[in-house]
Amino acid sequence: MPSGGVEVSHERRGSVAGLNKAKILKPFNTANIKILLLENVNETAVSALREQGYQVETHAKALSEDVLVEKIRDIHCIGIRSKTKLTKRVLDAAEKLGVIGCFCIGTNQVDLEHASQKGVAVFNSPFSNSRSVAELVIAEIVLLSRQLGDRNKEMHQGNWQKVSANCYEIRGKTLGIVGYGHIGSQLSVLAESMGMRVLFYDVVPLMPLGTSKQVTTLASLLESSDFVTLHVPETEETKNMIGEHELRQMKRGSFLINASRGTIVQIPALAKALRSGHLGGAAVDVFPKEPAANGPYFESELVGCPNTLLTPHIGGSTEEAQSMIGVEVSQALIKFINNGTSIGAVNYPEVDLRAIRYEEENSIRLCYTHLNVPGVLRQITDILADHNVDKQFSDSKGKIAYLMADISDVTQEQIQEIYRRVSETPTNIITRVLY
Known part of the structure; x- marks a missing residue:
């Protein structure tokens, strides 16, 4: 952040910001x-x-x-x-x-x-x-169950194919949700309102919404579901989560939907399952490698697979x-x-202090990001010992820690001295003084 009114020799190591006499913290x-x-x-x-x-x-x-x-x-x-x-x-x-x-x-x-x-x-x-993604998945469930993607493509090609074989209502079918967070739980409510039975799998026990039920293993969800939809973050545990083995566990003629992360599903295995007829269809909104710009840059083994809906990462768009x-x-x-x-x-680290109106004009907020090692707070306490610290809070996350302190009754010279001493501590990453 920029310096304002105080010369700072190493701006990335700290900055004093905003010399003014307003009584509101600025x-x-x-x-x-x-x-x-x-x-x-x-x-x-x-x-x-x-x-x-x-x-x-x-x-x-x-x-x-x-x-x-x-x-x-x-x-x-x-x-x-x-x-x-x-x-x-x-x-x-x-x-x-x-x-x-x-x-x-x-x-x-x-x-x-x-x-x-x-x-x-x-x-x-x-x-x-979350709501936008959940609604997209509901739309894809209906589209897949009626093969509407293929019928639409055929009609644009001038090909009239009025068929009912392998086209179903979604009422009474089982939806399996992998990941019951904000999107998964909203989807659960929408699916139940349309008459679907909902199962979900998550790595932690969660309170089901409506009549949905949590299952204890991914395998049991895959084996029991007519539609499987993925809503998990990208982690080392979820990468390649759905491969050839998991796809074989799914019901013959069932459907897979991925609107989470492109690395969750092994694309070659999914294409094979679709072309062989083991899966009845799939909808994929995310891919392991996505083009950096709009245009004719997309390539995937899923192109041309039967009853397969491909969308350009628009779940939340x-x-x-x-x-x-x-x-x-x-x-x-x-x-x-x-x-x-x-x-x-x-x-x-998640740290906050309530922004307050100071009765005194000479009040500052110290924001100090530093390496998370023992002894730092003792150093800061020593620096601030002779000043009126109204509030102070700190927390750490991994290798770094973050401290905020509101200090009142300080002169311009004392502000510069506080900044100098804090920013020169060996563990300093960045120091800001707001006032």
Whole structure:
């Protein structure tokens, strides 16, 4: 973050922000903050950030790594969706970057560990598009059960094929949900309202909604379900979770839907199961490798498979979902930049102090990110011992820790001295002073 009014020799090691005499806690001159938004981030976010007075630059598409390395050098905050890759090389080129906003569910496009080591917090919106994904899956269940994808394609080719063989109602059928989180549980309610029986499998015991039932093993869910839909995060445990063995466990003529992560399903095995007729169809919205831009770049072994719906990662791509994501992530970015609040960060200790109105003008907020090693808090306590610390809170996550402290009755000289001593501690990653 930028310095404001105090000369700082190593800006990445710490910054003092905002010399003013307002009684409300304020961080700095917000016009100094430069924000880069890529991939057509929703206008709700653009407007919210511009209303803060930040400098906001927008681009409709992702940028290549080489372009991004040059572009990000003097950027304080970057907002991306799923196509932009924030690699170690890109992060190392970012001399002023303090926070990243992922305007989507996933964060696997960001080197999270390296970001945290550089004191860069990462925020996302894991739940805002849950309803949109659930509705897409319901639509795909109906489309697959009636083979509507194939009939539609035939009609566009001028081929009239009025058939009822292997076309079914979904009422009375069993839906198996793998992963009963926000999307899976919403889907459960929608499916039951359409007359489906719902089973779900999750790695932890969960309270079922409606009349849905949790099963104890993935195998039992696969063997019992007419439709299997996947809603799990990408982890080492879930990669290649559905392969040839699991597909053989599914009922002959059943259907597989994947709107979670592309690495969950082994695509060659799925294509084989579809072409052999073991599966009655599939709907896939996510793929192991996805094109970086719109256009004729998509290739997959699933192309041409019977009764197979392929969509370009649009599960959460509705106006409503994108608007909600824009609001949620932009507010998280604003709170972090302005107040130091890290609640909701995926790679950072979650720390917050209530923003308060100070009766005294000379009040500051210290935001100190440091290596998580023993003895640091003792050092900070010694530094702040002669000052009036109104509130203080700290937490750790992995190799880093984060402390916030509100301090009142400090002079301009004392503010600079606090900043200098804290930022010069051996474990310092980045220090900010907000006032």
